[in-house]
Amino acid sequence: MGISDANSTISQAPVAIWSQTDAMHAQVTLSGAVNVHSLGGVWTDIRQKQSLWLGQGSAQGHSLVFDASKVSSLDGSAFAFLIDIEEAQQKAGGQFDIQGLDPKYQPLLREFDPIDNLFPVAIAKPKTSFVVSLGMATQDLWDDARGLITFTGHLSADLVWSLRNIRQVRWGDFVNAAVEAGISALPIVGLVAFLIGVILSFQAAIGMEQFGAVTFVGPLAALGIVREMGPLITAILLAGRSSAAFAAEIGTMTVNSEVDALVTGGLSPIRFLVVPRVLAGILVAPILTLFADVVSIFSSMLTMQIYGVPFINFYNGMLAAVDVEDVLSGLVKATLFGVVVSAMGCLRGMQTGTGAAAVGISATRAVVSSIVMIVLVDGIFAYISYRTGF
Amino acid sequence: MDALDNAIDVQNLTVGYGSKVLLQNLNFSVKNGEIFVILGGSGCGKSSLLKNLFGLYEPLSGDVLIEGQNITTAQGVERQKIMTSFGVMYQQGALFGSMNLLDNVTLFMEEYTHLTRDQMNLLARCKLDLVGLLPYETYMPSEISGGMQKRAAIARAMALDPKILFLDEPSAGLDPITSADLDSTILDLSKNLGFTFVIVSHELASIYSIADKVIMLDKDAKGIIAEGDPKTLRDTSKDPRVHQFFNRIMSKDAA
Numbered sequence: 001m002g003i004s005d006a007n008s009t010i011s012q013a014p015v016a017i018w019s020q021t022d023a024m025h026a027q028v029t030l031s032g033a034v035n036v037h038s039l040g041g042v043w044t045d046i047r048q049k050q051s052l053w054l055g056q057g058s059a060q061g062h063s064l065v066f067d068a069s070k071v072s073s074l075d076g077s078a079f080a081f082l083i084d085i086e087e088a089q090q091k092a093g094g095q096f097d098i099q100g101l102d103p104k105y106q107p108l109l110r111e112f113d114p115i116d117n118l119f120p121v122a123i124a125k126p127k128t129s130f131v132v133s134l135g136m137a138t139q140d141l142w143d144d145a146r147g148l149i150t151f152t153g154h155l156s157a158d159l160v161w162s163l164r165n166i167r168q169v170r171w172g173d174f175v176n177a178a179v180e181a182g183i184s185a186l187p188i189v190g191l192v193a194f195l196i197g198v199i200l201s202f203q204a205a206i207g208m209e210q211f212g213a214v215t216f217v218g219p220l221a222a223l224g225i226v227r228e229m230g231p232l233i234t235a236i237l238l239a240g241r242s243s244a245a246f247a248a249e250i251g252t253m254t255v256n257s258e259v260d261a262l263v264t265g266g267l268s269p270i271r272f273l274v275v276p277r278v279l280a281g282i283l284v285a286p287i288l289t290l291f292a293d294v295v296s297i298f299s300s301m302l303t304m305q306i307y308g309v310p311f312i313n314f315y316n317g318m319l320a321a322v323d324v325e326d327v328l329s330g331l332v333k334a335t336l337f338g339v340v341v342s343a344m345g346c347l348r349g350m351q352t353g354t355g356a357a358a359v360g361i362s363a364t365r366a367v368v369s370s371i372v373m374i375v376l377v378d379g380i381f382a383y384i385s386y387r388t389g390f
Numbered sequence: 391m392d393a394l395d396n397a398i399d400v401q402n403l404t405v406g407y408g409s410k411v412l413l414q415n416l417n418f419s420v421k422n423g424e425i426f427v428i429l430g431g432s433g434c435g436k437s438s439l440l441k442n443l444f445g446l447y448e449p450l451s452g453d454v455l456i457e458g459q460n461i462t463t464a465q466g467v468e469r470q471k472i473m474t475s476f477g478v479m480y481q482q483g484a485l486f487g488s489m490n491l492l493d494n495v496t497l498f499m500e501e502y503t504h505l506t507r508d509q510m511n512l513l514a515r516c517k518l519d520l521v522g523l524l525p526y527e528t529y530m531p532s533e534i535s536g537g538m539q540k541r542a543a544i545a546r547a548m549a550l551d552p553k554i555l556f557l558d559e560p561s562a563g564l565d566p567i568t569s570a571d572l573d574s575t576i577l578d579l580s581k582n583l584g585f586t587f588v589i590v591s592h593e594l595a596s597i598y599s600i601a602d603k604v605i606m607l608d609k610d611a612k613g614i615i616a617e618g619d620p621k622t623l624r625d626t627s628k629d630p631r632v633h634q635f636f637n638r639i640m641s642k643d644a645a
Binding site: 073 | 487499502505506512513516520524530532548550551578581583
């Protein structure tokens with residue numbers, strides 16, 4: 001507030017002074033530079049004195065005169081001030097007059113007529129009942145579900161089309177997306193996977209040690225990592241990094257009408273923007289998962305050294321417990337996660353509204369719906385594998 | 391000439407980005423209360439010059455004085471004080487998308503004045519009325535057209551009643567009636583309230599009716615090729631580039 005303070009100290013005397021001659025007549029003397037800075041406080045002060053004065057006796061016939069002969073300069077806020085006082089006079093049925101105003105300001109004084117327009121009547125917002133808001137929420141949910149189903153249909157059709165016209169896929173975009181979502185994600189996936197491996201085996205070992213069953217921690221941790229933790233942490237990291245990135249990228253394109261330009265050029269935005277990214281998701285999710293599995297198991301091995309389990313014992317125990325089938329099951333699941341995460345990012349990007357805030361909302365929605373879908377797919381997959389034994 | 395007669399003094403200004411020089415060694419001044427228009431073909435550096443004038447970009451060399459204060463070297467509070475002495479309307483409007491029009495205009499008032507909320511709202515409504523947007527005060531920027539966004543941006547630039555207003559192509563994209571209304575608002579503000587305007591514009595009709603002085607920039611010359619009253623330039627300039635611009639002659643005919 002340094003600047004406004006500096007300005008208010010320049011003008012020592014208040015720029016408007018109230019004086020009352022009798023019950024029916026009052027005058028405001030303006031002086032100096034009346035501007036947005038010098039009016040701070042003065043405006044409120046004059047307005048309060050006016051209200052008090054108008055409140056005395058019958059309001060009819062109160063006459064207020066502004067003396068503007070000592071004014072050195074006026075700015076737009078001075079006119080707003082005059083209009084505010086004039087409107088209060090009019091409302092109370094009193095008179096308002098300005099004397100000694102430099103003729104050059106006259107046109108601006110009448111610029112805003114009729115001044116009633118500047119004082120809109122506040123319209124109370126109608127309250128929505130619980131039933132209405134519940135209905136609207138249900139409608140939104142239904143619309144969202146329909147959007148998802150339509151999108152899934154379009155995406156499936158365009159994916160099939162792309163497989164049959166493999167040369168027409170935007171391989172450049174695919175490579176960019178795969179590098180960005182895959183190779184660039186290696187450090188963070190490795191870091192989290194390492195931590196998960198340590199935590200999983202350490203926590204298990206604390207419990208198992210009491211029963212002298214530390215040797216079983218290796219097989220247990222490895223199975224959990226390969227079937228569940230590996231695919232899950234990879235998918236959640238993909239959702240946070242790449243799904244949000246896809247949503248922001250496509251969202252900005254939507255805001256800038258770039259997506260509209262594709263549509264009006266007769267091109268399918270899904271084939272152009274979504275297919276390369278979903279293909280990239282399909283490629284990188286299982287590879288990242290395999291990487292996460294290896295790092296996690298390695299960190300688990302290191303941790304078990306503390307409990308005196310040699311590498312070879314860990315390794316043999318793991319081989320006995322984990323089949324190739326378990327690894328494959330995890331990788332198939334990871335591939336599904338890859339599809340879901342990249343597709344949700346693209347969908348939310350294409351659903352972006354207008355303005356800068358909309359892109360942020362889309363990125364948030366992309367991450368949230370990706371994680372919800374991951375949980376859903378994981379549940380369905382668990383049920384199927386329980387039933388079929390895969 | 392007394393330095394305080396000038397709202398803006400430009401001294402040996404070189405405009406560009408890195409090693410790419412757009413405009414070289416510019417010298418001109420804008421008088422108080424003047425409507426000053428910067429002309430030139432696309433890509434000649436008009437908008438870049440404007441961004442150098444109001445201190446958004448640092449010039450490659452030279453100085454810009456706003457009311458005698460050097461904006462290129464000022465720092466901290468001093469710089470902030472210079473910054474609040476002018477208002478800027480950007481080419482794309484640059485309204486804050488998360489606020490309605492009224493809040494867009496009152497934002498700077500909240501930070502720099504001691505007015506109450508009602509007083510700020512009234513003042514903001516006056517500004518919106520000046521640009522013909524009073525009925526749209528509760529609209530979000532995304533809900534109004536591009537031309538309306540520009541006008542709202544002018545209202546926001548005027549929020550603190552600055553003495554200098556920089557407008558980057560204010561009438562581009564406006565219909566002729568709105569554009570003429572805007573011109574008369576600019577004239578009113580300049581003649582009655584003493585506002586100084588620095589405007590980048592291509593609209594010849596608007597330039598003839600409002601400009602006190604124009605400078606014309608050229609890409610190849612990297613500098614000012616004409617300076618003065620637009621009508622005089624149109625009628626008397628011998629320079630084929632200036633003649634071509636003011637008389638809207640197509641390139642192939644001029645050659």
